Amino acid sequence: KRIGKQNAKEFFAIDFNIIIHFNSSSEDAISLCDELNAIRPNSAISIQANLDHMNDVKNLASQAMSAFGRIDGLINNASTFYPTPMGEFSEKDWDALMGSNLKAPLFLVQELHEELKRQSGFVINVTDINIKRPIKNHSIYLAAKSGLDTLTKSLAKDLAPEIRVNAIAPGAILEPPNKTWTDAEKNNILSAVPLKKMGTEIDIAKAAIFLAESPYITGQTLNIDGGKSL
Numbered sequence: 254k255r256i257g258k259q260n261a262k263e264f265f266a267i268d269f270n271i272i273i274h275f276n277s278s279s280e281d282a283i284s285l286c287d288e289l290n291a292i293r294p295n296s297a298i299s300i301q302a303n304l305d306h307m308n309d310v311k312n313l314a315s316q317a318m319s320a321f322g323r324i325d326g327l328i329n330n331a332s333t334f335y336p337t338p339m340g341e342f343s344e345k346d347w348d349a350l351m352g353s354n355l356k357a358p359l360f361l362v363q364e365l366h367e368e369l370k371r372q373s374g375f376v377i378n379v380t381d382i383n384i385k386r387p388i389k390n391h392s393i394y395l396a397a398k399s400g401l402d403t404l405t406k407s408l409a410k411d412l413a414p415e416i417r418v419n420a421i422a423p424g425a426i427l428e429p430p431n432k433t434w435t436d437a438e439k440n441n442i443l444s445a446v447p448l449k450k451m452g453t454e455i456d457i458a459k460a461a462i463f464l465a466e467s468p469y470i471t472g473q474t475l476n477i478d479g480g481k482s483l
Contacts (some may be wrong), residue, residue: 265477270320350397380420422475425478460475
């Protein structure tokens, strides 16, 4: 919704046609499509899918293929994020966090890999810098993102030489949904960031374009974290 929106705008700006996936944020997706199509007609569509449901994942891939007749790249950006303290989570939480963060990216690649191969395309997965230094009470989410990081490397081998697969690991980029950081919280976050500033959605989108346009990079994770991982 936030990083995905900026990715769409930046790739649109370099003449990609855009397929925007949404689950429940239909107004945002339709509004973005309208904005892009007003600039370049018939260049963007939105498709609804619940990535927890395999039929939706398959239908999303099928509709995406039909939209413009080709797929040049896939960005696995959709993510479920919330804390799961020990003693308070259930199998439902496991399924929800693993679903959008790990299962859906893998099966979307499987559905689209033949077309991506034809186009010598790319896959970009969005992981999380915190998989290296886990934050408290997010064990399931971080396990899923760690799996996606490993999946990136595995798929880079499996799908070479035709398809390049890389990842972006954001650091302090955005406040969590429905939360505003206090000044004290921001200062605490920035104390671990050498560049002493927050990143933006544009930083992520520019990194995605760099990876999409780099024909000799695959299997890599690019940290966009202001140096926090140093």
